[in-house]
Amino acid sequence: MTDTKGTPLVEMRDISISFGGIKAVDHVSIDLQPGEVVGLLGHNGAGKSTLIKCLSGAYQADAGEILINGEKVTIRNPRDARTHNIETIYQTLALADNLTAASNLFLGRELVTPLGMVDDSRMEAETRKIMGRLNPNFRKFNVPVSALSGGQRQSVAIARAVYFNAKILIMDEPTAALGPHETQMVAELIQELKREGLGIFLIEHDIHAVMELCDRAVVMKNGQRVGTVNVKDVTDDDILGMIILGKKPPQAY
Amino acid sequence: MTNTNSPTPAGSDATQGPVTRFLRATEIDTRLLGMVAALVLIWIGFHLYGALINGNGAFLTPRNLWNLSVQTASIGIMATGMVLVIVTRNIDLSVGSVLGFTAMIMALMQSRWLPHVFELGSPVIWITAALTGLLMGAAIGAFHGYLIAYARIPAFIVTLGGLLVWRGAAFLVARGETISPLDSTFVLIGGGPYGSVGATGSWIICALACAAVLWMIVSGRKSRQDHGFAQRPVWADTFLSALGCGIIIGATLLMNAYPWPKGIVKDYAAKNNITVPEEGLFISHGFAIPVLVLVAVAILMTILSTRTRFGRYVFAIGGNPEAAELAGINTRWMTVKLYALMGLLTGLSAVVASARLNSATNALGTFDELYVIAAAVIGGTSLAGGVGTIYGAILGALVMQSLQSGMVLIGFDAAIQQMVVGGVLVLAVWLDILYRRNAK
Numbered sequence: 001m002t003d004t005k006g007t008p009l010v011e012m013r014d015i016s017i018s019f020g021g022i023k024a025v026d027h028v029s030i031d032l033q034p035g036e037v038v039g040l041l042g043h044n045g046a047g048k049s050t051l052i053k054c055l056s057g058a059y060q061a062d063a064g065e066i067l068i069n070g071e072k073v074t075i076r077n078p079r080d081a082r083t084h085n086i087e088t089i090y091q092t093l094a095l096a097d098n099l100t101a102a103s104n105l106f107l108g109r110e111l112v113t114p115l116g117m118v119d120d121s122r123m124e125a126e127t128r129k130i131m132g133r134l135n136p137n138f139r140k141f142n143v144p145v146s147a148l149s150g151g152q153r154q155s156v157a158i159a160r161a162v163y164f165n166a167k168i169l170i171m172d173e174p175t176a177a178l179g180p181h182e183t184q185m186v187a188e189l190i191q192e193l194k195r196e197g198l199g200i201f202l203i204e205h206d207i208h209a210v211m212e213l214c215d216r217a218v219v220m221k222n223g224q225r226v227g228t229v230n231v232k233d234v235t236d237d238d239i240l241g242m243i244i245l246g247k248k249p250p251q252a253y
Numbered sequence: 254m255t256n257t258n259s260p261t262p263a264g265s266d267a268t269q270g271p272v273t274r275f276l277r278a279t280e281i282d283t284r285l286l287g288m289v290a291a292l293v294l295i296w297i298g299f300h301l302y303g304a305l306i307n308g309n310g311a312f313l314t315p316r317n318l319w320n321l322s323v324q325t326a327s328i329g330i331m332a333t334g335m336v337l338v339i340v341t342r343n344i345d346l347s348v349g350s351v352l353g354f355t356a357m358i359m360a361l362m363q364s365r366w367l368p369h370v371f372e373l374g375s376p377v378i379w380i381t382a383a384l385t386g387l388l389m390g391a392a393i394g395a396f397h398g399y400l401i402a403y404a405r406i407p408a409f410i411v412t413l414g415g416l417l418v419w420r421g422a423a424f425l426v427a428r429g430e431t432i433s434p435l436d437s438t439f440v441l442i443g444g445g446p447y448g449s450v451g452a453t454g455s456w457i458i459c460a461l462a463c464a465a466v467l468w469m470i471v472s473g474r475k476s477r478q479d480h481g482f483a484q485r486p487v488w489a490d491t492f493l494s495a496l497g498c499g500i501i502i503g504a505t506l507l508m509n510a511y512p513w514p515k516g517i518v519k520d521y522a523a524k525n526n527i528t529v530p531e532e533g534l535f536i537s538h539g540f541a542i543p544v545l546v547l548v549a550v551a552i553l554m555t556i557l558s559t560r561t562r563f564g565r566y567v568f569a570i571g572g573n574p575e576a577a578e579l580a581g582i583n584t585r586w587m588t589v590k591l592y593a594l595m596g597l598l599t600g601l602s603a604v605v606a607s608a609r610l611n612s613a614t615n616a617l618g619t620f621d622e623l624y625v626i627a628a629a630v631i632g633g634t635s636l637a638g639g640v641g642t643i644y645g646a647i648l649g650a651l652v653m654q655s656l657q658s659g660m661v662l663i664g665f666d667a668a669i670q671q672m673v674v675g676g677v678l679v680l681a682v683w684l685d686i687l688y689r690r691n692a693k
């Protein structure tokens with residue numbers, strides 16, 4: 001399957017980053033095709049979030065390079081990532097608790113009136129539209145997000161990533177706080193975005209969700225890449241073996 | 254889109270008391286009511302104390318309230334900036350000293366340096382001096398902000414250092430002397446009979462302000478309608494319009510009720526060839542210029558904090574600095590800009606404060622940082638960050654200044670005044686904590 005692919009949408013080569021001596025990510029390479037969902041798996045502290053934060057601009061890798069559509073790019077901060085149409089749903093959600101859903105959704109990219117003032121009404125209207133699609137039960141538009149439930153907060157974070165027409169979407173445990181119905185809606189959303197041609201990195205602990213949603217899975221352990229597999233060539237036990245024991249099945253590369 | 258998304262589920266209205274329903278419909282927050290109630294209590298308390306103990310209730314008089322409005326201006330101007338500083342989880346302890354230093358520089362420019370270059374009384378002098386004061390305040394603030402944001406020194410330490418450094422600098426530049434008098438046009442910014450806009454001017458301002466209130470309410474309704482959001486009931490909007498205009502008209506009547514002192518009237522009459530009638534001439538002060546400066550600052554700062562990206566980012570940083578950074582906000586540069594703004598407002602405050610005294614003394618602005626921080630906190634700014642309003646801070650400034658002036662009026666000495674101010678600051682923070690715990 002690898003040889004039939006064109007230029008990858010994203011290629012992260014040999015990325016390393018350490019925090020005070022701890023190698024959080026150690027020479028890891030991953031890539032992503034348009035319309036593909038790549039799962040990123042591993043135990044807690046394996047380095048998954050740290051790796052994708054190098055792509056979203058939250059961290060700068062100590063070594064390695066990032067290519068987008070085959071071109072080498074430098075991503076120094078989240079603004080750079082956004083200019084490359086990379087959107088991220090962070091594990092911590094990264095919401096300002098004191099602001100409303102609309103203010104959070106448009107944070108850093110506010111809609112403004114011709115006079116340059118933030119246009120709260122229009123932002124709220126847009127937020128109502130997108131939330132109507134993602135979470136029709138959502139009603140709390142006029143309160144700070146601190147007043148929302150974990151799942152409602154998560155849907156705000158998802159809405160923010162989806163609203164701005166990303167080409168590359170990073171989802172760090174997007175369904176961690178969601179109920180079964182909402183989780184199903186996110187799964188459908190992922191499939192819809194995939195059909196639209198987005199590339200998605202999905203960090204997910206639920207192995208069944210990975211088997212259902214992902215095309216390929218990359219497994220990490222202690223900051224290193226154990227291996228990459230095409231999901232339809234392996235069983236969930238193979239993947240569990242990679243995560244827990246670091247054992248590479250023959251189909252992996 | 255329909256109106257079904259109103260924040261209050263319709264059914265719950267029936268179970269709420271009329272007061273709660275009233276507050277909800279008008280969207281007046283209870284905290285604001287609390288502050289107004291505290292203010293009214295303080296005012297009545299001082300008046301009664303004066304009346305009963307000293308035999309002279311001098312607090313609730315046009316004269317005292319007019320003075321109170323002028324005295325509040327300097328603290329109020331700085332408090333609007335302090336709100337935003339505290340909202341980002343920072344603090345500025347240096348404002349009193351920076352005020353003292355910039356006032357001193359401005360005074361020296363007016364009375365010593367610039368008269369060598371320009372003719373005495375030339376408008377160039379006061380304009381250059383005032384602009385220098387503002388810019389110098391902004392530059393000092395930006396420097397503090399730089400140390401906080403880029404050198405990563407905690408704001409508390411940087412501005413505590415600044416508190417000592419700039420007070421010392423103010424002493425050095427004038428060798429501890431009091432510099433006076435100041436330019437005669439410059440002192441108008443500090444108020445006084447000539448530094449007020451008079452009865453007619455006040456009524457014009459009153460009319461404009463009432464028109465603005467009505468326009469805001471009408472355009473707010475229109476905007477909610479355009480987007481299909483739930484409307485406030487018509488009676489609530491009517492009530493708010495009446496309340497807003499009522500307060501404005503009341504303030505105008507009050508300010509116009511305070512006449513110029515006899516001496517000034519005689520002076521003025523002599524200069525303008527007016528014969529003063531037997532019973533005297535009633536010339537109203539009207540709104541003092543520093544009060545109008547404060548109002549203008551309050552409006553601009555409210556727009557800045559609620560209607561611009563800058564303001565939005567300030568609150569985002571206060572709510573979650575990491576999220577703000579991840580949303581692409583340059584939080585460090587924001588910090589520099591914010592402290593520069595605080596410095597600019599401090600410079601403006603220095604103009605008002607020194608103009609009011611017609612001099613710059615080495616002690617000018619001492620303890621102002623405490624009044625300003627107290628004003629912001631009493632006005633509902635949370636020290637945990639992310640929460641605060643400009644109007645709250647101005648009410649807070651009014652509370653602090655009322656306490657201060659009231660104590661002077663009834664003859665408490667300085668030691669007791671300090672103790673009360675310190676106690677009130679701690680009490681205000683405690684009440685804030687209780688309020689937030691209950692609001693949860």
Ligand SMILES: Nc1ncnc2c1ncn2[C@@H]1O[C@H](COP(=O)(O)OP(=O)(O)OP(=O)(O)O)[C@@H](O)[C@H]1O
Binds near residue numbers: 047049050051091
């Ligand atoms: N900012 C940081 N400073 C210091 N150490 C960090 C930092 N961020 C991550 N680490 C360390 O790097 C390692 C990888 O962390 P990371 O958050 O990437 O794990 P993860 O795979 O996302 O785990 P989880 O499944 O729990 O989210 C951990 O050992 C963590 O302690």
Ligand SMILES: [Mg+2]
Binds near residue numbers: 048049091172
């Ligand atoms: Mg993680």
